Amino acid sequence: MLHIAIIGSGPAGYYSAEAAQKKWGDDVRIDIFDRLPVPYGLIRTGVAPDHQSIKGVSRRFEKTSLGNNARFVGNVTVGEDITITELAGLYDAIVLATGAPHDRPLDLPGSDLGNIFGSAELVGWYNGHPQFTALAPDLTGRHAVIIGMGNVALDVARILSKTEAEFAGSDIVGHALDRLRESRIETITVLGRRGPHQIAMTPKELGELASLERAEPHVDPADFPPEEADADLDPGVRKSVGLLRSFATRAEAERGTKPVRIEFDMFASPVALHGDGRVREVEVAETRLVDGRPEPTGKLYRLPADLVVSCIGYRTAPIPEVPYDERQGRFANDEGRIRPGLYCVGWARRGPTGTIGTNRPDGFDVVDRIAADIGSGSDKEGRAGFDRMAEERGLDIVTFRDWKRIEEAEEAAAREGSPREKFVDIEAMIRAGR
Known part of the structure; x- marks a missing residue:
């Protein structure tokens, strides 16, 4: 035996x-x-x-x-x-x-400020993991920033932007649904160091953003390479990039028609978090690709951030x-x-x-x-x-x-x-x- x-x-x-x-x-x-x-x-x-x-x-x-x-x-x-x-x-x-x-640590100045969470924590919180029951993220601010360009980042963005009715049939736990019901978030910025051709988001999860009741995804058309370059991509990535292109096109026609914006901020690498005991801003370095790797251009800017969720991997x-x-x-x-x-x-x-x-x-x-x-x-x-x-x-x-x-x-x-x-x-x- x-x-x-x-x-x-x-x-x-x-x-x-x-x-x-x-x-x-x-x-x-x-x-x-x-x-x-x-x-x-x-x-x-x-x-x-x-x-x-x-x-x-x-x-x-x-x-x-x-x-x-x-x-x-x-x-x-x-x-x-x-x-x-x-x-x-x-x-x-x-x-x-x-x-x-366990979340991979967000090793940035200011990462110890309040209302900053790893995705394992936040996902565990709304999924009812006993370890994260008491997390209590504050969703009363207007601006959320999600760091990462994978499917987990999409999950977090989607959960933060859904209406209560859109959770019908789900098993989101009651304490999370109560907190989300009180959310005042208006913009959700998804930060990625690279561009559309390097995202790790799959078409199914990306496509779900197109049918949200109160949120609309936005992508800057300037972030894309020429459309003919999409032909060299793997089929799944090509489909995802096609969805991003549709978001960029649709954003121009429908801008402002829904109360929540999901902004894809590409070629953007967070370098520090700022606040007064809790996070208020994310400092970002603009990047460009050099031999496939993101390198800073030297330009810095800040994004308002009342909530930050790091979706950069696990251990x-x-x-x-x-x-x-x-x-x-x-x-x-x-x-x-x-x-x-x-x-x-x-x-x-x-x-x-x-x-x-x-x-x-x-x-x-x-x-x-x-x-x-x-x-x-x-x-x-x-x-x-x-x-x-x-x-x-x-x-x-x-x-x-x-x-x-x-x-x-x-x-x-x-x-x-x-x-x-x-x-x-x-x-x-x-x-x-x-």
């Missing part, structure tokens, strides 16, 4: 469990650990609340947990409640699927006893192998790149590496050994059956039109599960 511990119950973790089930069938036992009492990681607390179709992949992961050879072990923090060395003594293989839950949280690559912000690994018996997948392996589906081949690849290193398993105790240790330490484990009770309680508490009202307190989750 092969015993595998997977640390993290998001997409990378569940795809790895699914791959192990397919490879070894009844000859494997898989424990999927999570520090929260609820599963699905990024699906629950990272995917935008108005993207319910993407969250539907959790139904696939539920089938994995309901199998006889895999189980969810919630409310257990690896590195605190149990160490990697202890897990290695119990399981033949450990797979780290912890994602990249994996270190775990004691696991080699860590500080520069890349992920576990040090060779194509998923940290050492025989210890592996990583998803963002913990490659950094915060790719979509949810990108994690699936990672899971199948790591299972092949486990098979090459470990073979068919050993005489380690696996699940039975962990259960004994958990009982000795008084760990309050949350099972998948407990999670289903939590889910039922969230669905029962949902406001009209919403699929659920998430618990945002760990103790409340555990009580509902019991």
